[in-house]
Amino acid sequence: MQVSEADFAISATHRLTAGDVVLRVHNEGPDQHELIVARAPSARLPLRSDGITVDEEALGHAEVGSLEPGKAGALRELKVHFAPGRYVLFCNMTGHYMGGMHSTLVVAQ
Amino acid sequence: MIRGAKAFRPFAPRSRKTIAAILLTFALMSALTITLSLSATGRSQHRATVVQVAARQRMLATRYVEEVLLLQAGRHADPAATAAILTSSAHALLDGGTAPAVPSDDDDTKLSAASGSEVRAQLMQETRLVADLSATGSALLAHRPLAQVPLRAHEHLAVRDPIQRLRVLAALTSNVSLNAARTIAQAADQNISNLIVMQIGLGIGGLLVSLLLAWALIATTRRQGVRFRSLVQSSSDLVMILGEGGCRYASPSMAKILGRADADLLGRRYEEFVHDEDRATVRAAAEHGEPREISFRVRKANGEMRHLDALLTDLRGDRHIRGVVLNARDTTERVELERELGLQAQRDSFSSQLGEALEMADDQNDAHEVIERAMTQISASTPMELLLSDSSRANLERAAISPTADPPGCPVKSPFSCVAVRRGSPVVFDSSEMLNACPKLRDRAGGACSAVCVPVSFMGRALGVLHATGPENRPLGKEQVVQLTTLATQAGARIGTVRAFERTQLQASTDGLTGLVNRRVLERELRSMLHAGRPFALAIADLDNFKQLNDTYGHAAGDRALRQFAQIVHSVVREGDLVARWGGEEFMIALPELDCQQAVKILERLRSELGEAHVGDHPRFTASFGVTDSSVADNFEQLMAIADNGLYRSKDGGRDRVTVGHPSIDGADLTVVQGQTVRTGAGARRAPAFHEAAEDEDPPASGREIR
Numbered sequence: 054m055q056v057s058e059a060d061f062a063i064s065a066t067h068r069l070t071a072g073d074v075v076l077r078v079h080n081e082g083p084d085q086h087e088l089i090v091a092r093a094p095s096a097r098l099p100l101r102s103d104g105i106t107v108d109e110e111a112l113g114h115a116e117v118g119s120l121e122p123g124k125a126g127a128l129r130e131l132k133v134h135f136a137p138g139r140y141v142l143f144c145n146m147t148g149h150y151m152g153g154m155h156s157t158l159v160v161a162q
Numbered sequence: 163m164i165r166g167a168k169a170f171r172p173f174a175p176r177s178r179k180t181i182a183a184i185l186l187t188f189a190l191m192s193a194l195t196i197t198l199s200l201s202a203t204g205r206s207q208h209r210a211t212v213v214q215v216a217a218r219q220r221m222l223a224t225r226y227v228e229e230v231l232l233l234q235a236g237r238h239a240d241p242a243a244t245a246a247i248l249t250s251s252a253h254a255l256l257d258g259g260t261a262p263a264v265p266s267d268d269d270d271t272k273l274s275a276a277s278g279s280e281v282r283a284q285l286m287q288e289t290r291l292v293a294d295l296s297a298t299g300s301a302l303l304a305h306r307p308l309a310q311v312p313l314r315a316h317e318h319l320a321v322r323d324p325i326q327r328l329r330v331l332a333a334l335t336s337n338v339s340l341n342a343a344r345t346i347a348q349a350a351d352q353n354i355s356n357l358i359v360m361q362i363g364l365g366i367g368g369l370l371v372s373l374l375l376a377w378a379l380i381a382t383t384r385r386q387g388v389r390f391r392s393l394v395q396s397s398s399d400l401v402m403i404l405g406e407g408g409c410r411y412a413s414p415s416m417a418k419i420l421g422r423a424d425a426d427l428l429g430r431r432y433e434e435f436v437h438d439e440d441r442a443t444v445r446a447a448a449e450h451g452e453p454r455e456i457s458f459r460v461r462k463a464n465g466e467m468r469h470l471d472a473l474l475t476d477l478r479g480d481r482h483i484r485g486v487v488l489n490a491r492d493t494t495e496r497v498e499l500e501r502e503l504g505l506q507a508q509r510d511s512f513s514s515q516l517g518e519a520l521e522m523a524d525d526q527n528d529a530h531e532v533i534e535r536a537m538t539q540i541s542a543s544t545p546m547e548l549l550l551s552d553s554s555r556a557n558l559e560r561a562a563i564s565p566t567a568d569p570p571g572c573p574v575k576s577p578f579s580c581v582a583v584r585r586g587s588p589v590v591f592d593s594s595e596m597l598n599a600c601p602k603l604r605d606r607a608g609g610a611c612s613a614v615c616v617p618v619s620f621m622g623r624a625l626g627v628l629h630a631t632g633p634e635n636r637p638l639g640k641e642q643v644v645q646l647t648t649l650a651t652q653a654g655a656r657i658g659t660v661r662a663f664e665r666t667q668l669q670a671s672t673d674g675l676t677g678l679v680n681r682r683v684l685e686r687e688l689r690s691m692l693h694a695g696r697p698f699a700l701a702i703a704d705l706d707n708f709k710q711l712n713d714t715y716g717h718a719a720g721d722r723a724l725r726q727f728a729q730i731v732h733s734v735v736r737e738g739d740l741v742a743r744w745g746g747e748e749f750m751i752a753l754p755e756l757d758c759q760q761a762v763k764i765l766e767r768l769r770s771e772l773g774e775a776h777v778g779d780h781p782r783f784t785a786s787f788g789v790t791d792s793s794v795a796d797n798f799e800q801l802m803a804i805a806d807n808g809l810y811r812s813k814d815g816g817r818d819r820v821t822v823g824h825p826s827i828d829g830a831d832l833t834v835v836q837g838q839t840v841r842t843g844a845g846a847r848r849a850p851a852f853h854e855a856a857e858d859e860d861p862p863a864s865g866r867e868i869r
Contacts, residue, residue, distance in 0.1 A: 153316075
């Protein structure tokens, strides 16, 4: 599954069949970006007290995979087991989630 | 030499180039490292400044939001100024320029344009976000709808709350500023890492190059050492280093000259192989300090002597040598040749002088004297003698002995009893006691001895032997044997020549029939004796009735009578008396040191012998004698006349008698001989016989008239 990150958007497919999926994550820059995959009913994720960044602790087990910040131009892979459900792919570097860097994914049976 | 070819310089200091190359490499490497370090340090300082400014943008973005909120709440704040600093700094970070000072915080900062695509993209994004932030802030303060503010950094802001929207933009600006600062810092780290790697590389490279050059230096030094060793070892020059503890080095050629192994020479002191007499010379030269050339002798292991010319150089102060370097050449052949030439010159000189001296010797006695002087010159202390054969060549007689030493006393009697004469070559006996020594050397008065015997010959005929003796086992040296041989050769030649000459002379002055000297010789002798005042008696003899004998029995019988008379005269007179055939049947007898009366006695004995002699195929014959002596006459002619007077008076008196001649032919003079009265006087005198003889010097075999 191809995932493209750029300032400030994540482009990826929105539908997927359940199972183990390798996400090929390409950071097109110019800033550094991370990728967090969390199971969530909607794209509105809980925020920390700063009101800007997603509260990853609150997500708990909902977070199914993540990549640390990668430099512009980096191409990385993330292996994720997708159970059927709704997922949100987002970058949680300060302001990036709020700046629009999130994408939803529906995993079907 | 081939043009352009490098000359062979075995000891050229090639290592200097190598050492210079090593130093140059170190200098280049060090300069490069320092330059790189300075450059990298400069860049790192600049990057630190850039990082500081980039990081300051984070703080300014947050401050801008706070100042907008403060101003909105009616407090005093100047967000526009902060936005201006933010914008100017963002541009300065991207394209270079001055980042303005934050009041009461820092100063203006000059920056270079950012390099590297990643950081430049981030800074451009920062510029866009700063613009979006300041535009949003301005719209908020101006109460304009924020949704209408164009966002150029591709933000997709879902939040509607203006302040939240401003905070998100500030967070994005802050985040990108942070990441840009990180990227710059990482680039600085990378640069430092590169610098470290490069310096390590330079260090390793320099080390390798230095090791390579050092290896080249060692190889060159080793090559030079090998070359030096090869040159020294293959050189015919003899090299030795004498240190405090003896020999420290000896070249193979030196070891060969000394007849020892190289290792055997090490540690040995020069006294062990330098000739005793030359040690002081070597010591003086070694301690002289300055290089000095000397000549000395060394003794080989087998005792043989060699002559060396050497240059001694004192290098005891040189820590590489620590000794006296001896550089020598073997001059033995040259020295021996010079010695041989010197000896040859001495031999030639001796031979030449001897030849001249012998040439001046008129007779054998003179020659013997020369030989004796030569013996002294060869060796004054050596007993020497010259044994020569007599006229029969059957007996050896001692002709000359060394005047300064006892005669060796060789008992050899005959030339051919001498081994040297038989061999015809010199013989040297080391000891008279050896089995093969000449038996005549044994039992000498002086005990055991050595001997040299050199044959003396002339025209291939043995004349005798030159004999010298010495202490046992120490015979005369080679050179003295050579001189003895020269002496024997030249003495043989001269004595042979003198003898031949004397024989020829004798033959020329001898009567062929009787072997007696002729009247010319006798006359010369008599005149000489008269002149010298030497007293003598003179007799004239004449065979009686010789003509009759000839006529009756033939000339052969007459000749036999003449020969017999001559033999009988010889048997009666003394050695040293002179007998001559005067002519025909007339003879003269000179008796030195005798007077008339003494002569008469001898003549009477002669007359008696004649009467008893066996006569063979001819009858007995008698002779008449006239006698006088040198006291009665002043000259030869007078003397002859007086003797002749005696003879004629004997004839007149009846023959077969002896009559003393009278100086006066006029007065009566009676001489009683054998009881007979012999009358002499005038009228009885006829012409003196010698006058007749003078007319007939070479008498016919038939002789003269016999009365």
